[in-house]
Amino acid sequence: MKLRLKEKYNNLSISTKMSTFFVFILSLLFLFFYNVMPILLNYPPDTINTEFDKSVSITYYVFQCLALFISLTILFIIYFKVSLKSLDKWWKNKVYNKETMLKIRKKCFLFPYQTYAIIEICPVSIAIFILSITGSHPEILIFKIGTLLFSFSTLVGAIFLIFSNKLLYPFLVETSNHLNINATNAFLSLRAKLSIQLFPGILITALLVSLIGYSTLTREKGDLLNYYYKTALSNVIENNPYDVINHTTTTDFSNYLISDNDFFFVEYPDGSIKTSNGSTLSMFFVKYMHDLSPSHNNRVYESYTIDAQGVIDKVTYNGQIYTIGIYYEILSLNTFFSFLLWSIVLFVFNFIILVYVTASVQKDIEKVVKGLNHVLTDTSGSTNSKLPITTNDVLGDLSIAFNNIQELAKNNIDKIHASQDILVERERLASLGQMIGGISHNLKTPIMSISGATEGLKDLINEYDSSIEDSEVTAQDHHEIAKDMQSWVEKLKDYTSYMSDVITAVKGQAVTLSDEQSVTFTIEELVKRVNILMKHELKNSLTNLNVLMHVSPSLELKGNINSLVQVIDNMISNAIQSYNGAPNGNIDMTIYQENEELIIAIKDYGSGLSKEVKEKLFKEMVTTKGKNGTGLGLFMSYSNIRAHFNGNITFDSQEGHGTTFYIHLPI
Numbered sequence: 001m002k003l004r005l006k007e008k009y010n011n012l013s014i015s016t017k018m019s020t021f022f023v024f025i026l027s028l029l030f031l032f033f034y035n036v037m038p039i040l041l042n043y044p045p046d047t048i049n050t051e052f053d054k055s056v057s058i059t060y061y062v063f064q065c066l067a068l069f070i071s072l073t074i075l076f077i078i079y080f081k082v083s084l085k086s087l088d089k090w091w092k093n094k095v096y097n098k099e100t101m102l103k104i105r106k107k108c109f110l111f112p113y114q115t116y117a118i119i120e121i122c123p124v125s126i127a128i129f130i131l132s133i134t135g136s137h138p139e140i141l142i143f144k145i146g147t148l149l150f151s152f153s154t155l156v157g158a159i160f161l162i163f164s165n166k167l168l169y170p171f172l173v174e175t176s177n178h179l180n181i182n183a184t185n186a187f188l189s190l191r192a193k194l195s196i197q198l199f200p201g202i203l204i205t206a207l208l209v210s211l212i213g214y215s216t217l218t219r220e221k222g223d224l225l226n227y228y229y230k231t232a233l234s235n236v237i238e239n240n241p242y243d244v245i246n247h248t249t250t251t252d253f254s255n256y257l258i259s260d261n262d263f264f265f266v267e268y269p270d271g272s273i274k275t276s277n278g279s280t281l282s283m284f285f286v287k288y289m290h291d292l293s294p295s296h297n298n299r300v301y302e303s304y305t306i307d308a309q310g311v312i313d314k315v316t317y318n319g320q321i322y323t324i325g326i327y328y329e330i331l332s333l334n335t336f337f338s339f340l341l342w343s344i345v346l347f348v349f350n351f352i353i354l355v356y357v358t359a360s361v362q363k364d365i366e367k368v369v370k371g372l373n374h375v376l377t378d379t380s381g382s383t384n385s386k387l388p389i390t391t392n393d394v395l396g397d398l399s400i401a402f403n404n405i406q407e408l409a410k411n412n413i414d415k416i417h418a419s420q421d422i423l424v425e426r427e428r429l430a431s432l433g434q435m436i437g438g439i440s441h442n443l444k445t446p447i448m449s450i451s452g453a454t455e456g457l458k459d460l461i462n463e464y465d466s467s468i469e470d471s472e473v474t475a476q477d478h479h480e481i482a483k484d485m486q487s488w489v490e491k492l493k494d495y496t497s498y499m500s501d502v503i504t505a506v507k508g509q510a511v512t513l514s515d516e517q518s519v520t521f522t523i524e525e526l527v528k529r530v531n532i533l534m535k536h537e538l539k540n541s542l543t544n545l546n547v548l549m550h551v552s553p554s555l556e557l558k559g560n561i562n563s564l565v566q567v568i569d570n571m572i573s574n575a576i577q578s579y580n581g582a583p584n585g586n587i588d589m590t591i592y593q594e595n596e597e598l599i600i601a602i603k604d605y606g607s608g609l610s611k612e613v614k615e616k617l618f619k620e621m622v623t624t625k626g627k628n629g630t631g632l633g634l635f636m637s638y639s640n641i642r643a644h645f646n647g648n649i650t651f652d653s654q655e656g657h658g659t660t661f662y663i664h665l666p667i
Helices: 003-009 014-040 049-056 061-083 087-093 098-134 139-176 190-239 243-244 282-293 333-376 394-466 474-511 524-541 559-577 609-618 633-646
Strands: 263-268 272-275 299-303 303-318 320-329 519-522 543-549 556-559 584-593 597-604 648-654 658-666
Touching: 014 061, 014 139, 014 190, 049 061, 049 282, 061 087, 061 098, 061 263, 061 303, 061 633, 087 098, 087 139, 098 139, 139 190, 139 303, 139 320, 190 243, 190 303, 190 609, 243 263, 243 320, 263 559, 282 299, 282 303, 282 320, 299 597, 320 584, 394 474, 519 524, 524 584, 543 559, 556 559, 559 633, 559 658, 633 648, 633 658
Parallel strands: 543 584
Antiparallel strands: 263 272, 263 320, 299 303, 303 320, 519 556, 584 597, 597 658, 648 658
16 A cells, blocks of 8 residues: 555655645644734634624634635745646656756756745735735734744755755656766855745744744733733722723823823713813724623733733723723734844844854865866876875764775776777677688689699699700791790789788787877778778678778878778778678768868668667767677777877668768878
8 A cells, every 4th residue: 555655656756746735744744833823923812703893803813814825825836837737748758958958957957946936925925915904913913923933934845955965856756867967057156955944943033032032022021011900990999980981081190000001991881982181092902891791800902912912891880881991002013023032132142153163064065176176287297196084073974985995996097907808809800700701702713813823833744844855846836835924923912912901900900099190191092991891791691891082092091000900990890890791782882071171981771770879879888799799899999099080970860771881080
């Protein structure tokens, strides 16, 4: 069951995974925020999810939170589906186009940080909009809720940043494997990335410390003031209720009030309210006073907060009931902003420490990178450069690991150097052995002819010797015998010349790679050697080699002719094998000049190269011959042309339609 669920999860698109994780994190935040916010902000009792709540705020607290949750869910699911559409499509089809892959990588790098910023802004904006619609939340409370929501949104953004980087990691690996990346083009430093990820923790710590301190102080001070003003109100009602009722605005109540912002108020039987300082009581306060205060020991609250409260009592005067109360502030705006200021100071202090720590970490890593680059750019070719161990942490372990790799690489390089010449020479001798098998067949014909010629000459010599004292033999007969002997000598000369050419060609191909025989040679001489060395293999495979020369045969080149012949022979052999034994195949060797280059094109009409082989060709030793091939042939050919002629080899191949190799030689 677990494996089946994991398989289903792995088959989901990247946008679906992002959406699912976001909804999961948002749900956790919603549950936490829904339960914790009333506590942190000191919501008065019975003011959420009650009829009172609905009457003053249009709808219940839970519906306000659900509206925020649903809005964010829909908004971000749409955002993920639209923003990640290109990634979903690419991962499904995996088109390895360079421009497309670069765009995919850019999206993978930018998306997490772009989403981080959106997650910070959107919840706060939507929440402020929802709270503004209700009309029951004062600006200071909206500010508190917005600040609290922003801090937790930042935390969610940081969590999502880490998760999205993890989900996008396979995209970066896949594209990196098909691109030659020499530079990162970083848009954010490591210091900035660490700061972004650690920033939420510092922000929430500073904010929670301030809010918890502020809330605790508000509750304790509120209880004390409530006790004090309840006693003061009892004294006033007991001693002089007449002045409160009839002279509310003119009576001096300063002896009873602690703060200049506190005041007495009276609600008359007709519902009108007068205050001792001319202030107006909020609708929330009046509603709470009527509906809920009797259940809470005549305690009244100003809004969805306990920063301002009141205490009331009912008085019967002239047969009518009056409500007399005292409105008092617990903590003023100055107190709130003082807490806010200190939380900002705390945040800035911790952020400075964070910046210093991240800068120190980045500096340590930069030292390692600098050491690695020094080793990489060491022109001496030495593998003895080592990174200094300057820390006793993971960066020190990294330096030690690199130094160990350096030592291992040095040993491996020494082994490679020791076996490289042997490996290459074995490949050369293997191809040379195959070539000599064909040459031995070509030499049989002239050897047999030379043997026949010597027998003919021997017969003529015997004939001539017996005719010396024969009187019937005329001078004309002697001339005829001489002419026949001359004919056999000419044939011997041709046969030995051909054998000499064959031996010269074979001898040239038998030299080792270390022999730099840079000589001047003509195109005609090059073609002649190729024809001699490939004649038997072409004949044996029933393959035709068509030489198409569009340059002067006397055009001269300078370089190692033996290496060039070996390269061309190797390509012709590969072309022969592309027909998989089918007879009457054609191979075109076209020689032409293009700008300042001589180009030798060797074209076959065989099976062509697969996509996998084309991607690896010239980069590593790859073969299409299975266990019968080593992959050294074309790899060595490419190296020879680059090393001995400062040239290049390119190719064009279509699977099932043939292959053309182009040898580019500077003239």
